[in-house]
Amino acid sequence: MRVPLIYLAVGAILYFALPDSYLYTLGFAMMFACLSASWDLVVGYTGQVNLGHTTFVGLGAYVASVLVTGRIGFSTDVATSIAFSILISALIGVAFGAIALRLRGYYFALVTAILPLVFMQTVFVWSDVFGGEEGFSIGLEKGIPPELRYPFALLLSFAILTLLLIVVESRVGMRFMAIRDNEELAESLGINTTQYKIASFTISSSIAGFVGASTVFYRLTVAPDLYGIDLMLLIILASVIGGLGTVYGPFFFGIIIYLLKVLVIREILQTISLSLSDDIFLYAILILTAIAMPEGVAVKLRSILHRSS
Amino acid sequence: MISVLIFGAVIGGIWALVASGFSLIFGVMRILNFGHGAIFVASAYMAIFVSKICYPLSLPSALLVGVLFGLMFYTITKPVRENEVAVIIVTLATALLIQQILLSIFGDRGLTMQPLLRGVVNLFGVRFTVMRIFSIVIALTVLIALEVMMRTRFGKKIEAVSEDFESAMLVGINVERVYIFVMVLSSILASLAGYFYVQIFSVNPELSLRALIYAFAIVILGGLGSVRGSILASFIIGYIVALTITLLGSRWSEFVMLLTIILTLIVKPSGIFGVEE
Secondary structure, X not given: OHHHHHHHHHHXXXXXXXXXXXXXXXXXHHHHHHHHHHHHHHHHHOOOOOOOHHHHHHHHHHHHHHHHHOOOOOOOOXXXXXXXXXXXXXXXXXXXXXXXXXXOOHHHHHHHHHHHHHHHXXXXXXXXXXXXXXXXXXXXXXXXXXXXXXXXXXXHHHHHHHHHHHHHHOHHHHHHHHHHHOXXXXXXXOOOHHHHHHHHHHHHHHHHHHHHHHHHHHHOEEOHHHOOHXXXXXXXXXXXXXXXXXXHHHHHHHHHHHHHHHXXXXXXXXXXXXXXXXXXXXXXXXXXXXXXXXXXXHHHHHHHHHHHO | OHHHHHHHHHHHHHHHHHHHHHHHHHHHHOOOOOOHHHHHHHHHHHHHHHHHHOHHHHHHHXXXXXXXXXXXHHHHHHXXXXXXXXXXHHHHHHHHHHHHHHHHHHOOOOEOOOOOOOOEEXXXXXXXXXXXXXXXXXXXXXXXXXXXXXXXXXXXXXXXXXXXXXHHHHXXXXXXXXXXXXXXHHHHHHHHHHHHXXXXXXXXXXXXXXXXXXXXXXXXXXXXXXXXXXXXXXXXXXXXXXXXXXXXXXXXXXXHHHHHHHHHHHHOOOOOOOOOO
């Protein structure tokens, strides 16, 4: 539990050390890290491949922004709208989990893969409420004031990192891992595996909804990139490189990968003036990583160091 | 009414080609190929590209894309076959990579190709393009050929591998060779579907994900791993889509897909003819 405090301290120092434009990007990276770390709870700890995580990010974001702008007839304040987006993400998480988690392995992955596409259709069909492909802005006055944005992202990510660590180190977290390692054995020991899988999925989805809603107040707009397949791939990339089932790995590599994507790769592409999408590089890195070291770079490095010492 | 009947059969026939391959791979190799839709779309684009240069070569070149991609997906999934997460990541990332490449070459506008057969036929007072009727005939022929092949000696080998690959290995079946064959055959089926699809509808790079959704819906309804189930399910899904499009409009089709999947999961999670994982 010392790591989150060190993280908070380093984050606070950076607040005074870095110029504002970098802080803004770093704040995004921190919120992204919460997404990959919460994804890890279902995939790395409970062993269920969830490809629909970004749906809950989008759900949280759209619920919060629709409520706060009053596009459906009434409006709420910022705190209430965030609370509602967590609640709705949790409810949909429970309902969807209860149906889909009866399936195992590939079947579950298949069904979750459809979620983001259906969500996209919903946004496009009711585009007068959800803004369709363009998305919409919630307006400057509803957002977090610029000078508070980075501290907000830092505290949010600190809280979520701590929460996730508490969960995985508790008895509940142990049961998640028991299900991942051997579901039949876990069941025969009297663990209600379906219930625990639903619990894991719901916690993870609520965090995604929370982060989605927070992102809207951070950047003031809501648009399809909040639930797209690109974001999902970036989450997978960060978690796989960081090492599944470690929380720390996906979290800190989440920050690194996000910054690399935004600051470095885009820069390189501009310098060599290639008109390729930066995603192509990420996909290529992802394929190579998954084939060469599916257990993650962090874990691989540790085992190499271990062997040589 | 009759137009819904034919339209549903066209959609059903094409998706049956995609889904039966997708399902065959799962049934035999126990892996999910998220790149299956990308093979379908890439072949369609290859056909468009080649048809402008030399029309008769468009079919062979589309099928060649299928063969090459089949071999590629076999190679990249081979080292990670035991690891579910890694298989999903590798195939999905490859699919998106292919999609991005197509996007940067062809753009995101819908493209279509000069049909192989022109003209219209009059069936019960409704006019259809010959191409639509022809695609149904071809799809059915190929699917029947697939059934017949599964009854031959080689088909029995494939079945043996899918039941228990270790025992199959013990009785002297070259399991890897069966895997390569299944992967290539499934990809060729997807290519063939892409070749016909692009002559009837228009394609854009994003279709690779949509093709996957249809394949998912079909295999979940028909039961993962059962080729016969997915053929039956394709036609059911084809008619559901045709009805949805006629009655509600095309943007509802994904909703209805998800609804079908959820209902199937609630009523019979293993699908109509599912195999145990």
